[in-house]
């Protein structure tokens with residue numbers, strides 16, 4: 001059980017809750033609703049210069065967002081002033097991804113401006129939903145890792161920690177997904193096509209990044225030109241991160257790449273204007289796209305440049321800030337904590353060493369000590385294909401000085417291993433950073449930092465025991481766990497206002513900033529009127545989702561049916577295919593016995609497949625075919641329905657999760673590092689059917705396993721079956737499994753798509769069923785049966801949902817951040833004055 005005490009301590013450390021001293025927040029500095037009106041009207045007129053008849057919702061959205069930004073600007077600037085004056089230890093969160101979603105509604109909620117905003121909407125007869133809809137999702141991330149970064153920023157600002165996020169300002173975020181004839185189609189996400197009202201460009205704080213070579217684009221790919229050094233300019237774009245109550249407004253600083261202003265066309269291009277233009281295009285290409293896959297990036301060379309660009313810009317910026325208040329380089333670890341979100345920014349180890357050696361002129365020993373004490377690293381995955389390594393050749397070309405430093409780090413590290421295990425060359429080879437002509441970035445991050453954490457207890461354990469066992473034995477004190485969390489502001493207060501209201505009516509509103517207070521709901525699990533209010537909140541959320549789906553897609557779903565959801569990136573290990581097999585089994589049961597008494601069920605899927613991940617795209621096609629087959633079959637229509645919702649993003653998650661009754665978290669045990677959608681569902685009163693994997697294990701522990709529908713192989717059983725597992729055994733010995741596969745492989749769902757059938761045969765049988773779908777199908781169906789039985793007893797179901805909500809407080813990102821602050825960063829709140 002986790003350290004409630006740490007979280008509690010951190011909460012005590014907060015000087016006040018927003019309610020106690022609300023005079024400090026932004027909300028109270030606003031004079032009774034007149035002020036925003038005039039701001040709104042000014043922006044509408046002056047920013048667009050249009051006659052009122054031509055003003056549309058997009059212009060209204062921009063004016064609304066700009067007036068909210070105006071309202072917070074003073075306090076945003078004061079936050080910065082306070083940090084400069086108090087000179088606290090600052091936290092820098094470096095991440096290649098921030099999956100932010102929309103900001104207008106979130107900022108209104110966190111500033112507690114809802115009543116003011118509501119008046120404004122009414123007075124101007126504005127369609128609130130339509131205006132909020134005008135804001136594109138800031139989708140600067142692939143999935144969980146990027147969303148975690150966004151939840152952490154919210155928690156750090158709410159807890160008044162002096163923190164800043166650093167990322168890249170991709171012009172194109174995560175692709176938009178269309179479903180055409182059941183297939184995924186990708187479209188570019190040009191989210192900055194229209195001006196973004198939240199960002200503040202700061203060209204005055206641009207930094208210059210030097211590279212060891214130049215580049216050109218030939219035939220669409222990036223080519224290095226050896227021996228001619230070049231530079232890139234990083235221009236910061238700041239976005240406000242509003243803590244709940246509006247007391248602290250931190251900054252997310254995103255870097256855009258540009259060509260130097262003093263760029264010498266002659267020198268670089270021999271006077272050829274076309275070459276010079278190509279050079280400029282190349283520089284600006286660096287932050288053009290987010291790679292649509294967090295495990296295997298295409299265009300890897302450009303990705304490598306992006307990673308260095310993030311690191312170099314951010315370190316130059318934060319070192320400049322450090323130097324302006326601290327003359328002594330040796331105080332760096334007392335004033336700066338840098339958290340590396342996965343290995344993507346782990347070049348920071350070499351870059352910080354370079355700065356301390358070459359710019360500060362420190363000795364190696366002292367530079368290495370400061371580097372380790374300043375940096376900390378979070379590992380996010382055990383999948384071997386996601387452990388980054390970059391060719392040494394690229395370092396030679398682009399970052400020759402960094403390579404020298406890495407070679408030296410590698411030499412010291414091997415020496416340490418040799419001292420520890422004399423004569424054991426195998427060990428030294430395992431811990432080494434260099435090997436096979438590659439630089440192993442996880443090893444670099446572990447060696448160059450004082451903390452390596454996993455993101456759930458089981459993940460941290462497997463990381464230590466298997467993935468990087470030798471490094472963990474060499475530096476046992478560096479390894480720790482920080483179970484992920486989600487912000488209850490966006491995922492409950494904003495996404496599910498009705499449920500939030502029920503909770504506040506019952507136990508007050510302190511849960512918003514202290515989610516462990518949700519425990520106060522435990523005694524109400526049997527309270528008739530509370531149970532009724534929870535049930536009606538869920539029903540309202542389902543009706544609202546039904547209406548939205550009908551209006552936007554024409555799809556009709558039955559709110560009396562169980563809403564059963566699985567929403568996440570499409571990946572074999574997440575096993576959307578196992579969910580598909582479960583649906584086919586239920587379909588078979590209904591076909592065999594039309595009188596079978598089952599609860600009507602609507603299965604929702606949503607998620608994107610990496611464009612180059614062929615099998616994942618076939619899984620999407622298969623699920624859509626199952627949906628169409630069921631819709632066309634009068635025997636099952638009305639009892640089962642499958643809906644694949646296109647273009648999964650934060651806004652879709654905010655709509656669907658509050659409406660869901662059932663959360664599917666069914667990854668092959670040992671593969672999902674933590675998961676965070678599992679936590680969002682739990683906090684919104686859905687019951688979980690899932691495997692013992694990631695944070696789901698801890699969630700079940702918190703709520704009591706009897707209140708979860710757990711099933712399937714454990715991580716140990718999966719690992720132990722590696723030598724002998726045989727999917728054919730299940731086919732031959734389990735009648736229901738065989739019937740499901742026979743139907744699938746007969747092409748029943750994929751009449752005209754032999755490639756889909758072939759892929760299913762290969763994944764599930766011929767290829768050995770790496771992810772153990774067949775081993776877990778029977779137990780999944782058993783758990784599903786238990787779930788259906790409980791649903792037929794509404795009072796017991798609701799009681800269970802309340803126990804889940806009451807136990808979800810541990811999975812607030814405030815608790816996670818309190819642990820990082822205490823145990824890794826040694827950072828304290830710095831209230832704005």
Ligand SMILES: *Cc1c(COP(=O)(O)O)cnc(C)c1O
Pocket residue numbers: 099142143144147567568569648649650653674675676677678680
């Ligand atoms: C929470 C979230 C995720 C992470 O989902 P997992 O089920 O934990 O993989 C991915 N994408 C979006 C848009 C999210 O909101």
